[in-house]
Amino acid sequence: MTVATAVATADNAHAGDSHGEHTHYTTTGLEHRKIAIWAFIGSECMLFASLISTYLVYKGRSKIGPMPHEFSCKVSNVVAQTAEGVAALGCAAGDVMKPILDIPVTSQSTFVLLMSSLAMVLALEGVENHGKPGYDRWYKGSKFWLGMTALMGATFLGYQSYEFTSFVHEGLTITTNLFGSSFFTLTGFHGAHVTVGVLWLLTLLAIDMKRGLKGRNDVLVVDICALYWHFVDVVWIAIFTLIYLIQ
Amino acid sequence: MSDQNTQAAHAHAADHKEHPTWKQYKWVAFWLTLITAVEVWVYYTPFKDSSLFAPTLLVMSAVKFTIVVAYYMHIKYDHWIFKRLFLIGLTMAGGTLMALLFLFGKLKIGG
Amino acid sequence: MATTAAPAPMTAGAYAHGEATGIWSWLTTVDHKRIGTLYLWTALTFFLVGGIEALIMRIQLMGPNGQVVSAEVFNQLFTMHGTTMVFLAIMPLSAAFFNYLIPLQIGARDVAFPRLNAFSYWVYLFGGIFMTVPIFFSAAPNGGWFGYAPLTTMQFSGGLNIDFWVIGLQILGISSLAAAFNFITTIINMRAPGMTLMRMPIFTWMSFVVQFLLILAFPAITIALVFLLFDRFFGTQFYEIAAGADPLLWQHLFWVFGHPEVYILILPAFGLVSEILPTFSRKPLFGYNVVVYSGIMIGFLGFGVWAHHMFAVGMGATADTIFSLATMLIGIPTGVKIFNWIATMWGGSLRFTVAMKFAIALVALFTIGGISGVMHSSPPTDLQQTDTYFIVAHFHYVLVGGSIMGIFGGIYHYFPKMTGRYLSEKLGNWHFWFFAIGMNLTFFPMHYSGMLGMPRRIYTYDAGQGWDQFNWWSTVGTILMFVGAIFFIANFFRSRKNGAIAPNDAWGAGTLEWSIPSPPPDYNFAQIPVVTSRYPLWDLKHPEMTADLVHSAPDEMTITDSHAVPVHEETEYKTAKELGIPMPFPTIKPLFAALFMVVMFSGLIFIHVGIFPLAMAITIGGALLFIGTLYGWLTSPLE
Numbered sequence: 001m002t003v004a005t006a007v008a009t010a011d012n013a014h015a016g017d018s019h020g021e022h023t024h025y026t027t028t029g030l031e032h033r034k035i036a037i038w039a040f041i042g043s044e045c046m047l048f049a050s051l052i053s054t055y056l057v058y059k060g061r062s063k064i065g066p067m068p069h070e071f072s073c074k075v076s077n078v079v080a081q082t083a084e085g086v087a088a089l090g091c092a093a094g095d096v097m098k099p100i101l102d103i104p105v106t107s108q109s110t111f112v113l114l115m116s117s118l119a120m121v122l123a124l125e126g127v128e129n130h131g132k133p134g135y136d137r138w139y140k141g142s143k144f145w146l147g148m149t150a151l152m153g154a155t156f157l158g159y160q161s162y163e164f165t166s167f168v169h170e171g172l173t174i175t176t177n178l179f180g181s182s183f184f185t186l187t188g189f190h191g192a193h194v195t196v197g198v199l200w201l202l203t204l205l206a207i208d209m210k211r212g213l214k215g216r217n218d219v220l221v222v223d224i225c226a227l228y229w230h231f232v233d234v235v236w237i238a239i240f241t242l243i244y245l246i247q
Numbered sequence: 248m249s250d251q252n253t254q255a256a257h258a259h260a261a262d263h264k265e266h267p268t269w270k271q272y273k274w275v276a277f278w279l280t281l282i283t284a285v286e287v288w289v290y291y292t293p294f295k296d297s298s299l300f301a302p303t304l305l306v307m308s309a310v311k312f313t314i315v316v317a318y319y320m321h322i323k324y325d326h327w328i329f330k331r332l333f334l335i336g337l338t339m340a341g342g343t344l345m346a347l348l349f350l351f352g353k354l355k356i357g358g
Numbered sequence: 359m360a361t362t363a364a365p366a367p368m369t370a371g372a373y374a375h376g377e378a379t380g381i382w383s384w385l386t387t388v389d390h391k392r393i394g395t396l397y398l399w400t401a402l403t404f405f406l407v408g409g410i411e412a413l414i415m416r417i418q419l420m421g422p423n424g425q426v427v428s429a430e431v432f433n434q435l436f437t438m439h440g441t442t443m444v445f446l447a448i449m450p451l452s453a454a455f456f457n458y459l460i461p462l463q464i465g466a467r468d469v470a471f472p473r474l475n476a477f478s479y480w481v482y483l484f485g486g487i488f489m490t491v492p493i494f495f496s497a498a499p500n501g502g503w504f505g506y507a508p509l510t511t512m513q514f515s516g517g518l519n520i521d522f523w524v525i526g527l528q529i530l531g532i533s534s535l536a537a538a539f540n541f542i543t544t545i546i547n548m549r550a551p552g553m554t555l556m557r558m559p560i561f562t563w564m565s566f567v568v569q570f571l572l573i574l575a576f577p578a579i580t581i582a583l584v585f586l587l588f589d590r591f592f593g594t595q596f597y598e599i600a601a602g603a604d605p606l607l608w609q610h611l612f613w614v615f616g617h618p619e620v621y622i623l624i625l626p627a628f629g630l631v632s633e634i635l636p637t638f639s640r641k642p643l644f645g646y647n648v649v650v651y652s653g654i655m656i657g658f659l660g661f662g663v664w665a666h667h668m669f670a671v672g673m674g675a676t677a678d679t680i681f682s683l684a685t686m687l688i689g690i691p692t693g694v695k696i697f698n699w700i701a702t703m704w705g706g707s708l709r710f711t712v713a714m715k716f717a718i719a720l721v722a723l724f725t726i727g728g729i730s731g732v733m734h735s736s737p738p739t740d741l742q743q744t745d746t747y748f749i750v751a752h753f754h755y756v757l758v759g760g761s762i763m764g765i766f767g768g769i770y771h772y773f774p775k776m777t778g779r780y781l782s783e784k785l786g787n788w789h790f791w792f793f794a795i796g797m798n799l800t801f802f803p804m805h806y807s808g809m810l811g812m813p814r815r816i817y818t819y820d821a822g823q824g825w826d827q828f829n830w831w832s833t834v835g836t837i838l839m840f841v842g843a844i845f846f847i848a849n850f851f852r853s854r855k856n857g858a859i860a861p862n863d864a865w866g867a868g869t870l871e872w873s874i875p876s877p878p879p880d881y882n883f884a885q886i887p888v889v890t891s892r893y894p895l896w897d898l899k900h901p902e903m904t905a906d907l908v909h910s911a912p913d914e915m916t917i918t919d920s921h922a923v924p925v926h927e928e929t930e931y932k933t934a935k936e937l938g939i940p941m942p943f944p945t946i947k948p949l950f951a952a953l954f955m956v957v958m959f960s961g962l963i964f965i966h967v968g969i970f971p972l973a974m975a976i977t978i979g980g981a982l983l984f985i986g987t988l989y990g991w992l993t994s995p996l997e
């Protein structure tokens with residue numbers, strides 16, 4: 001049974017939707033890239049789970065300080081909940097190191113990152129509603145909110161840099177002990193993900209400033225970035241609780 | 248004409264049923280801020296030393312996690328396949344994490 | 359099946375469908391069929407390399423106190439043999455089939471992300487070369503294919519060998535991950551109308567499960583490797599015992615990946631066998647649903663058994679028991695498949711083509727491997743067996759008797775589709791018998807030498823321990839396997855030019871890939887078919903064979919949306935242009951992106967060579983070029 005190829009020629013012309021963009025038939029009616037990003041996010045769950053597991057497994061096993069929540073002795077592996085406790089265990093007064101994680105500061109950076117997700121959601125709204133009545137004001141537009149998200153992301157990275165450098169000054173580097181190695185690798189990987197996200201946002205902002213972001217494809221492109229960004233945010237929620245708050 | 252409309256409608260149909268609005272976004276942001284504030288506040292109270300501290304914090308974080316994924320990532324409003332893809336990854340990740348904690352003696356099962 | 363307009367198959371010269379030829383067309387291809395072909399050639403080459411590594415080891419071990427190679431070289435041989443076979447041969451051979459077959463089986467024109475697909479291949483090629491080249495400088499990886507830390511830390515492995523291994527595996531991981539996201543999207547989103555998940559060919563189903571295993575397992579080894587890389591290059595403490603590190607961290611992270619990995623290695627072969635057996639039994643697969651669900655169960659349970667590789671490390675009774683139980687459990691879905699395959703053949707009209715022989719060999723030999731596997735699932739028993747040749751016997755039965763047999767079967771089955779010519783059945787039979795007999799002769803004696811205590815990875819042994827005879831037979835078997843391989847190589851090259859011409863439906867099979875020409879035109883299907891059952895082609899040509907299956911058609915709107923037509927055989931040859939089918943543009947960008955990424959990674963090696971500025975220059979230069987190429991790629995349209 002052979003095919004009537006004359007029919008085939010006409011049928012294989014693009015199916016255009018009402019915006020004139022061409023769409024391919026898909027089994028689910030969903031976009032390929034959206035399926036791919038969610039699969040990617042599922043995979044990243046395992047990546048961060050491996051990093052977080054290692055941190056938690058190695059917690060309390062460092063032989064020398066600094067320690068995350070406890071006071072520790074600079075040279076011996078003496079650890080206690082208070083400065084007096086460490087001294088009572090035989091550590092010289094000048095050698096006592098204080099707990100290194102700074103909750104107040106990290107709470108601020110956590111808040112900034114959480115709010116950046118709100119900004120991201122508003123940026124996507126801006127693209128979806130481009131040109132619609134009520135969305136022509138600058139504070140409703142995608143450019144403003146993409147910029148805000150990137151700015152807040154960059155602020156978070158600023159906090160991270162501050163935290164990393166102050167830790168180094170206090171004697172904790174990536175090579176110091178198990179805590180240093182696992183902490184910096186975990187938060188470093190997270191920070192690298194944030195950095196990629198910020199660069200992605202700035203690229204989208206540049207495109208928005210050049211030709212504007214509108215229409216189905218642009219909504220998808222910004223949506224993909226948003227999903228990535230929110231995921232990076234929820235990973236931080238997990239990190240903040242498991243590493244900073246829980247002892 | 249109607250054929251084209253149904254085609255377009257069909258292509259869009261599976262995209263999302265409804266759409267979260269500014270109202271939901273506002274509430275999510277509010278709860279995220281409030282819960283984080285409570286988490287940090289609780290850290291500075293004597294409750295920190297109780298055995299319920301960790302579970303409480305985990306529950307609060309789980310709530311934050313869930314509302315971001317459900318509303319900001321609009322998994323609640325989208326095709327079920329995204330929820331599946333995400334949950335497969337999350338479940339495996341969670342299970343592996345728990346197993347490793349147990350294997351390295353950080354969690355006790357039974358005795 | 360008169361094909362009056364039969365084209366000259368690809369081996370006869372320029373493609374009849376107006377496709378490009380020449381090396382540039384191969385370097386810039388984004389066509390899944392060409393990429394599959396590239397994977398096949400490269401993987402078969404690495405398979406040969408891995409085989410030679412094994413042969414040298416077997417010659418060394420043929421008799422006691424062998425003098426053929428030193429202990430150090432032997433370490434490199436077994437490391438590279440394992441690494442090459444797992445990562446550079448079997449996985450890419452499976453990838454060759456994923457690439458070639460999946461779009462054809464689901465009625466699609468390509469994969470979801472054609473350029474990413476090409477990128478995956480080039481990363482594999484460059485990564486494989488990166489990891490293999492050190493052999494020529496006697497600096498090949500030498501820490502075992504599983505690279506246990508702390509043995510592989512700088513303290514105990516100070517040379518460049520392990521650096522190549524760590525970096526090489528990271529690179530290869532990226533190739534596999536990218537491909538997995540591609541195939542997941544393809545299988546979810548590009549099936550022809552009417553092809554529900556439960557109507558997909560089993561090969562596609564098993565491959566679908568494998569992609570999920572890949573995306574969930576590779577992150578674990580990525581992190582394990584990151585820790586080792588950081589320890590080796592930047593002085594972190596992840597595997598430093600003196601700093602309080604746990605020697606089991608590497609093992610757990612590695613095997614969280616490593617166990618799903620072995621299912622990644624076998625499930626595609628299971629899928630191929632599930633295509634071959636029904637075809638040559640002239641019967642639909644028995645218990646399709648069960649085969650699918652057991653595949654899913656194997657995938658899921660496969661994540662819960664990893665510590666059975668660690669029964670001898672002292673995890674404690676609770677852990678041992680849980681993992682032992684889970685391991686025994688996983689034998690059930692696997693065993694179920696064996697029964698389904700046997701039931702498929704039972705009462706069927708059997709044709710013993712070479713492909714069928716390889717498929718039946720898998721059923722028999724994998725069962726033997728499975729039996730020894732179940733023995734290992736008991737920790738007390740495993741305590742005797744672990745790290746002996748008994749384990750080597752087990753995994754070679756499942757990997758050679760299982761994966762390789764299945765893959766060879768797949769090659770014989772699909773070679774006509776890929777090239778338009780049949781492989782010679784005569785040479786194929788020589789190949790099969792030498793290889794099958796050789797394989798058993800090589801690995802069966804290892805059960806005995808293992809039971810008698812012969813440890814793994816030793817480069818020599820003293821006489822009089824009861825091992826000599828078994829080792830001798832194993833080496834003879836290896837030589838027989840090599841003879842079989844030579845027959846295969848001869849068959850492969852000869853048949854490309856002189857094989858009998860194959861029609862669309864080379865074997866009388868039932869799935870969509872056999873409804874289009876051999877080899878298929880670049881657009882695959884001139885018209886996307888509407889699928890109404892699991893065996894659309896049998897529905898068309900032999901309805902009596904599928905009378906018992908459920909048939910249904912998708913709704914009218916779906917058919918209209920997709921411009922699909924009833925299942926049909928395509929024998930007319932028009933170009934994509936004539937048919938108005940948009941094809942993706944060929945592009946060199948994926949190749950360059952892969953190249954620059956590998957260059958970027960390889961810069962790290964120079965840190966240990968001692969030239970830090972050069973290392974920085976190469977790494978940063980590579981990174982910039984990589985990002986630049988990526989930018990060009992992402993901003994240029996696909997078609």
